[in-house]
Amino acid sequence: MSLAPRLDLRQSQSLVMTPQLQQAIKLLALSNLEIETFIAEELEKNPLLDAGGEEPSDAPLEPPEIETVRDGPADAGELLRDGAGSGEAALDVDFASDTFHHDSAADGIGGLDGTLAATGAAGTGSEDGPDFENFTQSSVSLADHLSAQAGTAIAGPDLFIAQHLIDQIDETGYLTIPLLDVADRLGVPLARVEAVLATIQTFDPTGVGARNLAECIALQAKEADRYDPAMARLIDNLDLVAKGDRARLKRICGVDDEDLTDMIRELRDYDPKPGCRYGGEPAAAVVPDIFVARRGDGWAVEINSATLPRLLVNRAYYVELSGGKQDKASKTWLSDCLASANWLVKALDQRQRTIIKVSSEIVKQQEAFFLKGVAHLKPLTLRQVAEAIEMHESTVSRVTSNKYLSCARGLFELKYFFTSAIQSADGGDAVSAEAVKSAIKALIAAEDPKKILSDDTLVDLLREKGFDIARRTVAKYRESLGIGSSVQRRRQKALEATD
Numbered sequence: 001m002s003l004a005p006r007l008d009l010r011q012s013q014s015l016v017m018t019p020q021l022q023q024a025i026k027l028l029a030l031s032n033l034e035i036e037t038f039i040a041e042e043l044e045k046n047p048l049l050d051a052g053g054e055e056p057s058d059a060p061l062e063p064p065e066i067e068t069v070r071d072g073p074a075d076a077g078e079l080l081r082d083g084a085g086s087g088e089a090a091l092d093v094d095f096a097s098d099t100f101h102h103d104s105a106a107d108g109i110g111g112l113d114g115t116l117a118a119t120g121a122a123g124t125g126s127e128d129g130p131d132f133e134n135f136t137q138s139s140v141s142l143a144d145h146l147s148a149q150a151g152t153a154i155a156g157p158d159l160f161i162a163q164h165l166i167d168q169i170d171e172t173g174y175l176t177i178p179l180l181d182v183a184d185r186l187g188v189p190l191a192r193v194e195a196v197l198a199t200i201q202t203f204d205p206t207g208v209g210a211r212n213l214a215e216c217i218a219l220q221a222k223e224a225d226r227y228d229p230a231m232a233r234l235i236d237n238l239d240l241v242a243k244g245d246r247a248r249l250k251r252i253c254g255v256d257d258e259d260l261t262d263m264i265r266e267l268r269d270y271d272p273k274p275g276c277r278y279g280g281e282p283a284a285a286v287v288p289d290i291f292v293a294r295r296g297d298g299w300a301v302e303i304n305s306a307t308l309p310r311l312l313v314n315r316a317y318y319v320e321l322s323g324g325k326q327d328k329a330s331k332t333w334l335s336d337c338l339a340s341a342n343w344l345v346k347a348l349d350q351r352q353r354t355i356i357k358v359s360s361e362i363v364k365q366q367e368a369f370f371l372k373g374v375a376h377l378k379p380l381t382l383r384q385v386a387e388a389i390e391m392h393e394s395t396v397s398r399v400t401s402n403k404y405l406s407c408a409r410g411l412f413e414l415k416y417f418f419t420s421a422i423q424s425a426d427g428g429d430a431v432s433a434e435a436v437k438s439a440i441k442a443l444i445a446a447e448d449p450k451k452i453l454s455d456d457t458l459v460d461l462l463r464e465k466g467f468d469i470a471r472r473t474v475a476k477y478r479e480s481l482g483i484g485s486s487v488q489r490r491r492q493k494a495l496e497a498t499d
Contacts, residue, residue: 020340020343020347023347024343024347024350024351025398027347027348027351028351028354028355028395028398028399028401029398029399029401029402030402031287031289031402031403031404032287032289032303032304032307032308033287033307034402035307035308035348035351036307036308036309039051039308039309039311039344039348042340042344046337046340046341046344047314047317047337048313048314048317048318048334048337048338048341049311049312049313049314049341049344050311050312050313050314051309051310051311051312140278141278142169142171142173142208142275142278143166143167143169145204145278146166146169146200146203146208147163147166149203149204150162150163150166150200150203153199153202153203154196154199157188158192158195158196158199160186161182161186161188161192161193161196162196162199162200164182164185164186165182165193165196165197165200165209166200168182169208169209169275170275171275171276172273172274172275172276173205173207173208173209173210173216173273173274173275173276174209174210174211174212174216174275175197175209175210175211179193179194179197197209201219205271205274205275205277205278206219206220206223206271206274207219207220207270207271207274208274208275213238213272214235214236214238216270216272216274217235217238217267217270217272218232218235220270220271220274221235221266221270226266230253230254230255230259230263231263231266233252233253233254234249234252234253234260234263234264234267235267237249237252240252241264241267242491243491244490244491244492244494246260246494286404286411287304287307287404288304288404288405288406288411289303289304289307289355289403289404289405290302290303290304290355290356290359290403290404290405290406290414291303291304291405291406291407292359292363292370292405292406292407293407293408294370294408299360299363299367299370301356301359301360301363302356303352303355303356304406308348308352311344311345311348312345313338313341313342313345318334318338321334322334354391354395354399355399355403357389357391358385358389358391358396358399358400358414359405359414361385361388361389362380362385362405362414362417364388365378365380365384365385365388365417366378366380366417369409369417370407370408370409373409374434374435374438375435375438375439376435377417377419377432377434377435378432379419379420379421379422379432379433380417380418380419380432381418382396382397382400382418399414400413400414400415400418401415416434419432419433419434420432420433421433422435422436422467422468422469422473433477436462436467436469436477437477437480437481439462439465439467440458440462440474440477440478440481440483441481441483443458443461443462444458444478444483444489447489449493452486452489452490452493453486454486455471455474455475455478455485455486456471458474458478459471459474462474
């Protein structure tokens with residue numbers, strides 16, 4: 001065996017993804033708003049792209065010096081070299097590498113009769129109607145509001161301390177840093193920082209600058225002139241209030257049932273998060289990506305085009321630029337811009353077709369939900385949809401990622417329609433986990449305050465409805481719905497009864 005270096009030639013085959021095809025697949029996982037941002041960036045980079053209202057021609061313009069002729073079927077290498085990826089099969093690829101991974105695991109429908117109007121759709125309101133989004137926005141942030149008050153109530157070096165403390169107050173109005181850390185950082189006595197904080201705690205809104213819930217409530221009680229010894233002891237024992245332990249509270253506060261009821265009612269009038277009425281980032285409304293509406297005996301499924309600007313290839317500009325004198329680098333650059341523009345238009349069109357295809361299959365599989373509600377939601381997996389539309393499971397996963405569907409029943413994430421199966425107690429068809437959650441929520445909402453339903457009782461009631469489900473599963477679903485245990489609900493009902 002020779003140990004000397006040598007040159008060897010080896011021949012092998014491998015499937016290589018072009019950057020364009022990689023980007024086309026990544027586009028599937030983006031929402032319409034993310035696509036809008038992506039298109040805006042491409043418009044800035046590529047002079048041959050225009051956002052307009054004209055109808056683009058069916059065939060993208062090819063560079064005059066490139067001509068593709070293929071007599072027989074193309075192999076994988078030819079498809080990739082020629083920029084294939086405009087077809088559904090090209091996007092329907094399983095990626096197991098680090099670069100391409102599963103984003104998550106969470107029949108044909110007749111033509112549209114026109115633009116669909118969807119509940120909650122952006123841009124569907126009248127121009128003369130109110131802009132409800134503005135109602136959620138505050139013109140002044142909490143920090144600005146407090147700084148303005150500090151400028152009139154505090155002066156000199158204390159104003160610098162006050163501004164530092166205001167910067168450490170979160171959006172709910174609580175101070176998030178220990179005063180000792182502030183004193184050490186600024187090199188001032190702790191007593192001076194405490195004095196400045198005491199001044200800030202007199203600012204509007206009442207309760208701002210508190211370091212915990214008890215202090216926040218106490219500040220509001222003092223402002224209302226209701227901070228007597230009994231109320232002070234009640235505020236110091238908010239954990240017992242949460243537990244509904246009225247017997248211990250009466251002993252600690254030294255009051256009777258009537259007084260305790262009045263004190264608890266008064267506690268509920270205070271704001272536990274006084275800063276929330278100011279500032280903070282306005283809540284962004286979810287914009288649907290797909291509209292679904294009933295049309296005769298079928299369903300109409302449409303992409304929300306309001307968030308997708310029409311993208312065109314500026315052919316006139318290309319002809320104008322290519323007609324002049326150009327060097328080799330300029331000609332190459334112009335050809336690259338044209339190829340990139342053609343690819344992007346085809347990729348976006350294919351993305352929409354794929355989303356429509358997946359969404360249509362979801363509507364077909366879950367038609368009972370759209371007609372009758374969540375109780376009729378069927379178990380559904382990504383694999384079932386993928387097999388029905390003859391695509392890979394990873395493609396369906398990407399299409400349903402970060403996409404929302406608007407229908408007559410509300411706004412739902414596409415992944416909402418994929419749920420696990422719960423076996424039927426009577427041996428019938430399995431039911432969706434969401435249907436079981438809906439049944440649990442309905443049973444708890446209708447329970448008698450004097451007869452709170454335990455998890456064991458819920459299991460029996462669900463089996464009467466045909467749901468074969470274990471107690472631990474009931475507890476898991478109940479917690480996922482944000483519903484407390486029977487003990488917690490009993491205490492909550494007792495507190496509500498005091499109102």
